[in-house]
Amino acid sequence: MVARWGTEHPSAPLVVALHGNGTSEHSMIEIAPWLPHGPVAYVAVRAPIERGAGFSWFLDARDGHPDPASLAATCGWFLDWLDTEGDPNRPILLMAFRDGVAFAGALMLGAPHRFAGGVLLYGALAFDAGVPMTRGRLAGMPVFLAHGSADPRTPAHLLAQTWDWLAKHSGAPLWAERAPGGEQLAGEVVGDVGTWLADRLDYLRAHGENPVPDGDEPPWPTLPGGRLPARTGEPPEVxxxxxxxxxxxxxxxxxxxxxxxxxxxxxxxxxxxxxxxxxxxxxxxxxxxxxxxxxxxxxxxxxxxxxxxxxxxxxxxxxxxxxxxxxxxxxxxxxxxxxxxxxxxxxxxxxxxxxxxxxxxxxxxxxxxxxxxxxxxx
Missing domain, CATH: 3.90.1150 (Aspartate Aminotransferase, domain 1)
Incomplete structure (x- = not known):
């Protein structure tokens, strides 16, 4: 089940909205009218696992952590559905809320070549769930991250770990901010998401995508030996x-x-x-x-x-x-x-x-x- 907003052109950039566990696609498509209009399509997808009156992306293994097998199965299901959504070369961005962030992160990390960006709102990545998290994994994939300053649902240590990994290790161009509260999306955050999405969509129209290149490490003619060595130690705070x-x-x-x-x-x-x-x-x-x-x-x-x-x-x-x-x-x-x-x-x-x-x-x-x-x- 999906809910849609915006253009139906099969080649237009596609923003896929992923709701939190226990809700449905309707909770996310409601913010689409406050996001960029024009040649862009929005689709909110219903998670496949029934949970009470709502739906979930994965089964829990412990303390809200995703079960790796369940998470992997839903990722496969989602990518199969995504293959049916118009032109296979259209830019696709993910926009996720709460537990949808864990699912979106697994998709972005598992198949970075499929996505042109991610908006991660009030949630945490799925650490220790079998998702590849090598340094630089999200290079070339801009990410907007927003956390609530007093989030009552997502454990603080997982929020901190998510912020730290995205900032220091992911390689993603990261715009991150903290909003007051944490129960609901702040209006300021929705406005900032709209500005960021508009800029990213304009960039894609003007320049196309900039995917992570495959193959061997590139030569550096300006360095001795023609290769860049690895920097030792932890990255600095930036x-x-x-x-x-x-x-x-x-x-x-x-x-x-x-x-x-x-x-x-x-x-x-x-x-x-x-x-x-x-x-x-x-x-x-x-x-x-x-x-x-x-x-x-x-x-x-x-x-x-x-x-x-x-x-x-x-x-x-x-x-x-x-x-x-x-x-x-x-x-x-x-x-x-x-x-x-x-x-x-x-x-x-x-x-x-x-x-x-x-x-x-x-x-x-x-x-x-x-x-x-x-x-x-x-």
Missing amino acids: TAAVPQHQQSQIAPPHLQAELWTRLAALDAVSTAPTTVGVAGTRALLLDRATAAGPDAAFILPALGEFAHMHPEPDGSLHLVLPDALAYDALAKGWAVAHPLAGVRLSAGMVLVPGPRDAAEVDVVAGIAAASHRYAATG
């Missing part, structure tokens, strides 16, 4: 909204200075204060009259800004990489996707943490040189 900044594992000031000297010496580069960062942020610029890279290679195409460095005590970089290199850097811990990458900004827009030691200066400088190469030559 804000999950704008302005995006690094909050832990801060680079020592002398290494920040050494890195900047190397970046400013890149071929044909000029420097200036940026117009899009906090005071003290320094931009790396190329002359757009001679730089051959596409607009997508720049933070600010009109000004030729392809990267900038945040001032102390931050020391991180924002820069743009080709998609394959960006996803490689995300998977290996050298980058965090910008919250608006693939939404309002280039899909390869990332934050690169400042170097913690002399060896990392070489790696970070090599990543920045790859951004310079992309902007200069395409």
Whole structure:
């Protein structure tokens, strides 16, 4: 059983709404009129397992955790249904509430190539349920996450674990926010979802999808040995909204200075204060009259800004990489996707943490040189 809203064109982007356990498709389709109109279709799906007066996506194994076999079976059932929904190449986004978030996460993680984004509202991912959760698994898939500040239903430790994994390990461009309360969707959250969806849909219409590339790890001509090594240790804390900044594992000031000297010496580069960062942020610029890279290679195409460095005590970089290199850097811990990458900004827009030691200066400088190469030559 499904409920629909919006266009019926079989190639239009499709937003699939997934309700919480114990309710039905009607509880989600009601918010569709407050979301973007135009060439977009909304469909709310009824979960297949009866539960009291409502329906559920999976059986519980313990304390509300999904039973892995039940979750896997429903994922298979859903993907079979999805194959019947119009053009197989249409962009598909998931929008989930409460326990629907666990189901949506399992779908996105199990088949990331099938989805162009996810809206996860007031719920937690299905940890320890057999779902693949390797670092960078959701690279190239923008995610909007909202949690209630006083959620009475979803355990706080699962909400915290979900926020942490999506922010540090998923590779997804993550926009995350906390809303007052937690019993019902706040009107402000619905408005923010509408803005985010509109921007993501506009990006898809203009640029198409930016899927995770298959195959071997990409070459890095700007690094010794031509490959990017894995960054050691846990990723740093980084804000999950704008302005995006690094909050832990801060680079020592002398290494920040050494890195900047190397970046400013890149071929044909000029420097200036940026117009899009906090005071003290320094931009790396190329002359757009001679730089051959596409607009997508720049933070600010009109000004030729392809990267900038945040001032102390931050020391991180924002820069743009080709998609394959960006996803490689995300998977290996050298980058965090910008919250608006693939939404309002280039899909390869990332934050690169400042170097913690002399060896990392070489790696970070090599990543920045790859951004310079992309902007200069395409």
